[in-house]
Amino acid sequence: MRVFRFIIALFLLHAPCEAAGPNGKTSCRFLGLEGIEAPPPLLNVSPDGVEVACTVPIATLSPDTACFAKGEAMAFVAASDRKLVATATIPAGVTSAILVFIPAPKPAQVPWKVLVIDDSAKTLPDAGAFVANLYNQEVRFVLGASKIMLKAGTSHSLPRPEPRDEFNMAPVVFQFQQKQDKWATASESMLRFVPGARYLMFAYVDPASGRPRIMTCKDSYRPPPPPPP
Structure with a gap:
């Protein structure tokens, strides 16, 4: 997995200093890469304890899910043991995003990195x-x-x-x-x-x-x- 050491900078996307959407909530869709085992079933937990179930499908986008961020950090834990699986950095002002899960280089305390794509016409142009x-x-x-x-x-x-x-x-x-x-x-x-x-x-x-x-x-x-x- 050493190839993924070269892409960490791509994930940061100019880290913000404030939460992305209203109340730190962002509309998210999830995506995994072909040939790579998907992450386990995930939970995103709101600041007041609301648990949001998240699934990362392979080669297809998941349904839209409203997820919560604390500041710029959107954390995902394993549904089985509540261990941290990944943290996504959501740029300020982004209210809709596609989160691509990619294995972190081993050994790593947090096993997955997340590429955050602004789900807007600017980043994803129609018919483009x-x-x-x-x-x-x-x-x-x-x-x-x-x-x-x-x-x-x-x-x-x-x-x-x-x-x-x-x-x-x-x-x-x-x-x-x-x-x-x-x-x-x-x-x-x-x-x-x-x-x-x-x-x-x-x-x-x-x-x-x-x-x-x-x-x-x-x-x-x-x-x-x-x-x-």
Whole structure:
């Protein structure tokens, strides 16, 4: 799991000094990576003791769950023994988020790290894509006519790609850097980009095979607008 040492900075996302949503509450959806065992059933506990059950599905987004943070920290404990499993840092002003659970490097007192993605049109544009590089080297990818280089531990949001064919399909290609001047294609496909849907894409190392891997998750959910001030 040493690859995940390179992505801790990606999780912090400019840690805030105040709670994210009203009363420290944030609308959360959970996601785990293919090829990695999911975390155990979790609990998020509010400051006044309310327990919220949370499940992290693999390769698909969970239903929306209202979770609580204390300051900037949103803690999750195992439902079985109440031991701390992960702490997510929720940026100030974020009222809806996607939480991606990734194993922490061993040995670690807290076994999981959490990538917090702002579930908004700015980060996840309609008919577009969000790409995160969890690999320990650079990754380059093609989305339509866009050619992007991502350093380790960084992410990028892209609008609806151009050009597309008559079926709204556009090419998506990922290459992993293996040596200084050597690249290997890990994924090459055509995806359909239409309004009302968006893609989350993650580049990482499969822990079983040790080989680079791409996971793509399609999201057709739209979070409700925040309540008026």
